[in-house]
Amino acid sequence: MVLCVMQAAIYPGNVLSLYMKKPSSFKYKSGMYLFVKCPDVSPFEWHPFSITSAPGDDYLSVHIRTLGDWTTELRNLFGKACEEEVNSKKATLSRLETTVIAEGAEENTK
Numbered sequence: 701m702v703l704c705v706m707q708a709a710i711y712p713g714n715v716l717s718l719y720m721k722k723p724s725s726f727k728y729k730s731g732m733y734l735f736v737k738c739p740d741v742s743p744f745e746w747h748p749f750s751i752t753s754a755p756g757d758d759y760l761s762v763h764i765r766t767l768g769d770w771t772t773e774l775r776n777l778f779g780k781a782c783e784e785e786v787n788s789k790k791a792t793l794s795r796l797e798t799t800v801i802a803e804g805a806e807e808n809t810k
C-alpha cells in the first residue's frame with residue numbers, strides 16, 4: 701500500500717514524525733505497528749514502527765527515532781525537504797513517496 705506523506709516534523713532528540721493519508725479501508729487498534737519502506741533510502745528494507753495516531757484519526761502517524769543507517773538516512777531526506785520548504789517559505793512540505801504495509805491489515809480490512 702503506497703501512502704502519501706502529508707507532513708513531516710523533526711523534534712529534539714532526533715525524532716522524525718511522519719503524518720500520512722489514511723485509506724478509509726485501513727483499520728487498526730491502539731498498540732499496532734506497521735512496516736515502512738522508503739524507496740529513496742533503500743528499495744528493499746522494511747522497518748517496524750508503532751502507529752502513534754489514534755484509530756479514529758483520519759491520518760496515520762509514526763514517530764521514528766534516529767538510531768542506525770536507515771533511520772538516519774530517512775531523517776536526512778525529510779530534513780532536506782523541510783529545509784527547502786522553510787527556505788522557499790512555502791506552506792506545504794514536498795511530497796516524498798513512502799510505502800507502508802500494516803501487520804495484520806488484511807484481516808482487519810475484510
Ligand SMILES: Cc1cc2nc3c(=O)[nH]c(=O)nc-3n(C[C@H](O)[C@H](O)[C@H](O)COP(=O)(O)OP(=O)(O)OC[C@H]3O[C@@H](n4cnc5c(N)ncnc54)[C@H](O)[C@@H]3O)c2cc1C
Binds near residue numbers: 750
Ligand atoms: C514492533 C516494533 C515497533 C517499533 N516501533 C518503533 C517506533 O515507534 N519508533 C522508533 O523509533 N523505533 C521503533 N522500533 C525500532 C525501529 O524499528 C528500529 O529502530 C529501526 O528499524 C532501526 O533501523 P536502522 O537501520 O536505522 O538501525 P540499525 O542499523 O538496524 O540499528 C539498530 C540497532 O543498532 C544500534 N545502533 C546502530 N547504530 C548505532 C550507533 N552509531 N551507535 C550506537 N548504537 C547504534 C541501535 O541502538 C539499534 O539498537 C520498533 C521496533 C519494533 C520491533
